[in-house]
Amino acid sequence: MTVVESGLSWRNEDLGARIRVALWLRDEVGEGSIFSKARLREAIQGAEQVDRRMRDLRPAGWVIKTYRDKPSLQPDQLYLESMGLPVWEQEHRAAGLRQISAKTRRFVYERDGHMCRRCGHAAGEEYVDAPGTRVRLTLGHVNPHSSGSAANAEDLITECARCNETVKHLTGVQMTKGQVWDRMTELPKRHKQDLLAWMKVDFRPLSQAEKTWGLYRQLPAAVREELQRDLEALMRS
Numbered sequence: 001m002t003v004v005e006s007g008l009s010w011r012n013e014d015l016g017a018r019i020r021v022a023l024w025l026r027d028e029v030g031e032g033s034i035f036s037k038a039r040l041r042e043a044i045q046g047a048e049q050v051d052r053r054m055r056d057l058r059p060a061g062w063v064i065k066t067y068r069d070k071p072s073l074q075p076d077q078l079y080l081e082s083m084g085l086p087v088w089e090q091e092h093r094a095a096g097l098r099q100i101s102a103k104t105r106r107f108v109y110e111r112d113g114h115m116c117r118r119c120g121h122a123a124g125e126e127y128v129d130a131p132g133t134r135v136r137l138t139l140g141h142v143n144p145h146s147s148g149s150a151a152n153a154e155d156l157i158t159e160c161a162r163c164n165e166t167v168k169h170l171t172g173v174q175m176t177k178g179q180v181w182d183r184m185t186e187l188p189k190r191h192k193q194d195l196l197a198w199m200k201v202d203f204r205p206l207s208q209a210e211k212t213w214g215l216y217r218q219l220p221a222a223v224r225e226e227l228q229r230d231l232e233a234l235m236r237s
């Protein structure tokens with residue numbers, strides 16, 4: 001059932017795609033229901049960016065699960081678990097939106113070596129613990145618990161989509177000081193020194209090898225194989 005009130009309908013093409021997607025979910029799907037991406041794309045025409053707009057709802061508190069989160073779903077199905085802020089209302093229109101310019105985005109990816117700075121996986125790589133699932137990079141807040149908008153490179157960090165989701169939902173399951181201390185003391189001395197250096201600058205700089213790895217990971221598989229052979233040959237000579 002479609003609720004039309006003061007032009008606030010997903011059919012209103014003057015509204016932004018994110019708002020239209022939110023209204024469509026509210027009026028045509030509802031909390032606790034499954035929908036298909038195809039249905040959404042059909043409803044909101046011309047929005048090849050529809051997936052992206054839907055993801056943009058997550059920072060505004062919308063919980064939309066995919067088949068990766070919920071095994072009972074088909075790959076083209078999504079599950080609207082709960083609605084977040086009413087982004088169609090003037091005061092919430094910018095909720096969770098970060099206006100990051102393409103230039104800033106490129107700069108941050110470049111700076112971070114095209115790697116997730118939380119788990120170290122590079123773009124396109126398969127997760128070690130989830131073969132078949134490839135890493136998609138996105139940008140996150142340096143401090144995941146700070147709200148508000150961050151459009152500056154120094155507030156942003158390259159994350160894979162998985163860490164990005166996890167970090168957002170981490171609130172309340174942080175480890176205790178003692179648990180982290182135990183891990184710290186178990187580290188070999190060299191790693192303790194590294195860790196201390198990172199703590200002092202509150203940042204983990206990438207080594208040249210890690211940066212090169214990030215670049216290598218962006219190449220097609222066939223080229224990566226060639227490079228591996230070339231490097232092996234170089235090391236032997």
Ligand SMILES: [Zn+2]
Pocket residue numbers: 116117118119120121159160161162163164
């Ligand atoms: Zn990650």
